[in-house]
Amino acid sequence: MLIWIIFAVMTGAAVFALLWPLGRGQGAAFADGSDAASLYRAQLDEIDRDLGRTLIGPAEAEAARVEAARRLLRAADKEGDPAGETESSLRRRRASSALALSCVPLLALLVYGAYGSPTRPDQPLSARLRSDPSQQDFAVSLARIEAHLAANPADGRGWAVLAPVYLRQGRPEDAVRAFAAAIRNGEDGAEMRAGLGEAQILAAGGVVTAEARETLAEALKREPGNPRARFFLAIAREQDGDSQGAVAAFESLLKDAPPGAAWVSAVRQRLQAIDGDTARAAIARLPAADQQAAIRGMVEGLAERLKAGGGTLAEWERLIRSQNVLGEKAAAREAIATARSRLSQDSAALVQLDRLAGELGLKEQAP
Missing domain, CATH: 1.25.40 (Serine Threonine Protein Phosphatase 5, Tetratricopeptide repeat)
Structure with a gap:
């Protein structure tokens, strides 16, 4: 209930802030009319004093009175102008103010009641993180998984879900920690070992380190045909300068590829790069x-x-x-x-x- 009172006060303050200058402008206009009448009387008194001291003649005094009367009439005309400030216009503005003060809040309440959700409870982040992940955006889903793992660090399955996400986001160091946590907590399969090896390579700037080779070798022990482990071990041969061994490994991988495998194009690109390098090296050894x-x-x-x-x-x-x-x-x-x-x-x-x-x-x- 308190929130509705606050909204009502805010709405009333906003309406008053808009209408207050109009009311101020009218008061100033009526004051100007009273000042005009006082000025007229003062001018008549001044004319009588000048006439009594014989500073002006009767004809000049009469002309001065006529001119003062004209000025008063012009002031009266301005006061009665519909665009000016009159008592009737003040009443109209007061009526408009009362209408605005009553109708604007009422209209706002009706619209919100029809299209808003006044009975919907608050849903803080913690509650959203407990809701169905399929109904959340990616950032909230990721935050939900990370919060869960912070509270349950022994959840190997959770780490196994999080590690590839880190890898796709270009966070290889985080991916290394996540893959290692998954393996340490029971998810010690070939794909987890191969993923850890790839993360270790990316964290090293693309170099197949000795640690990564050991990890990939462990992956092949669990699944001898694992394509990811074979791919990176072939790159290791290429980095060692064993171009023929790398070509043989890549060609073997292509031979064993299932139809439609997404990684086939990456293997072919590596083969083409090796062929180009080999051809350039062979040409460089030829006579000019x-x-x-x-x-x-x-x-x-x-x-x-x-x-x-x-x-x-x-x-x-x-x-x-x-x-x-x-x-x-x-x-x-x-x-x-x-x-x-x-x-x-x-x-x-x-x-x-x-x-x-x-x-x-x-x-x-x-x-």
Whole structure:
């Protein structure tokens, strides 16, 4: 009940604040009318005194009285002006004030009663955290899980749910702690070990550390075919300089991939990067006279493969840059057109192709 009293007082104060200046303006206008009459009488007295002292003649005194009367009439006309301040206008404003004071709060109550929720109880954050997580937004859901785990640190299942979330949010250090807590509290499966290994690698800036290798090896003991563990162990071979071993590991992973596996594209990109690095290293070992021919052959091979179908944005960029370096401007423009067609559903890729064409001076000139 107290809250409604406070609302009523606030509403009344707001209405009074709006109407008070109007009432003040009327009082000032009536005061001006009284001052005009007093001034008129003072002017008449002054005229009589001047006449008695023979400072002015009878004709001049009469003219002065007429002029003073005219001034009083003009003042009276202004007082009676509907736009000015009259007793009737004051009554109208008072009636408007009473109507506003009664109708505005009543209208507000009716609208709130029809569309508001006056009987709905308060629901603080603690109550919302206990409600159904499926009805909450992500931030509230995350806060709910973290609050639960703060009170129940031995809940391995809760840590197992939270750890991948931290990983997707780009919080690898928090993910390491969450995966470790899940494993420590009974969730010691292959996927948890592989997730911990990935978090350890990301926390180390992408380096497959000795600690991460041990974690990934433990994952493979629990599930020899775990794709995440195999992927990062293949990257470890690549970082060690064992390109052939990395290629073999990636190709084996592709061979065992189930249809539609989401991680297949990442494996193929790693293979292409290794192939490119290997080819560049091989070309660098050739005599200077043979290097240009080898580069051209590599570029032509890439062009034929992309022309046959597919290709990522990175591959198309590499082809376009290579053709431009070789002086094959027409082929580079054709590659840009083909890439636009192949990547037409990727707006970000189209923007990047436009930027690349401008950078290399390959934009078509207007006729």
